[in-house]
Amino acid sequence: MTADHAGLPPRGPPVSDELTLRRELVAQGAKLAVSGLSQGTSGNLSARCGEGFLITPSGTPYEDIAPEGVVVVDRDGHWPAGQRPSSEWRFHRDIYLARPDAQAIVHVHPPYATALAMCRQDIPPAHYMIAVGGGDSVRCAAYHTYGTQALSDAVVTALEDRLACLMANHGMIALGSSLAQAMWRAVEVENLARQYALARQVGTPVLLTDDEVTAVLEKFAHYGLMSRS
Template identity: 70%
Template sequence: MSGSSERALREEIVAYGLKLTPSGLSQGTSGNLSIRCGAGFLVTPSGIPYGEITPEDVVFVDMDGRYDHPRRPSSEWRFHRDIYAARPDVHAVVHAHPPYSTALAICRRDIPAIHYMIAVSGGDSIRCSDYYTYGTQELSDAVVRALDGRMACLMANHGMIATGANAEQAMWRAVEVETLARQYTLALQIGTPVLLTDAEVTQALEKFGNYGLMSKQTATPTH
């Protein structure tokens, strides 16, 4: 990858990092994001407020977990690496702690097919991974399992992850997952949510596939 291309990706991480708090996805320095880059990935540094991160602060980590940078990568770099290793279709990852997704994750609930927008997950649910301590290989393995055949997941007692063909799509998906989590939480307070049938979910997935949501498109379509 050329230096100018890597610079553009670094700038993209900075730009999307600035959107995490206004979008309601994160607070303070919580959460992290990455973009696949050459033989590794670029990831936000550890412990720096998003408003203070510069392109030079973004850390390149190779697929062996090595980095040569004065900044430390996010403590969650392992699951970023392992998602990229397991999923060649994924080119960007957003991890955040938004309130409704995290509340459901604390209850260790999957998000079922409550709305046709469940198709953003690439399947009929958004799974909740098992709980392990943050930054560990065990957590990374659990996340990869929860993302099998999916583009997003919740993380037990922790938060959520959304992936995409690019940073724009991963961020868009993260916002949609939090919206679904909020809708599900409200519906549970009213009564018993009525779930879509398998046929209805399949139809939604097919329509979303035609829009290009599950493919390597640069744009994220409206609905």
């Protein structure tokens, strides 16, 4: 931890609201391995909290995270002394600053999405569920070392007008209006990646046209978990 991160109490909502978010982060984190989205201590979850956000701690198995172990980080990248947020806290902070619509972020390393990311490939509109990512593709952000400002900038760019992206040679990010929605979106993007990878083994996937994707995006706009709101 650098000196400018130590001992600065981040701002946040009333304790009751913060405690609810902390408990939800713990509960959703416990689902990562079961869902196949991440293994061990990989990946991280966060939720907007007041003017900052709550994020899972660094290097702690999800089953060992207690609500009080979730770290609060303010918009300037400060957190309380004695705690250590995920090493990827920076892109969480920058996404929240750039995207007022994002209330929760899930970053994971599932096998198929990560395999495509290792090939530095976008997911194209080969299935109508591409709409879960908010557009006609799930872009792959450029590669940069984890935890750096360069990676954060690349992720924010890849997420422009999108709700999910891949990260070259790394993993995947999904946004949501809630933690439940962000987790759902991450599962759906991984399913898209799996289907696309399998289709390429069978033949050449036929991509949807712009008009076809637009029609699906319009239908998804107010449909349950798929809605941005």
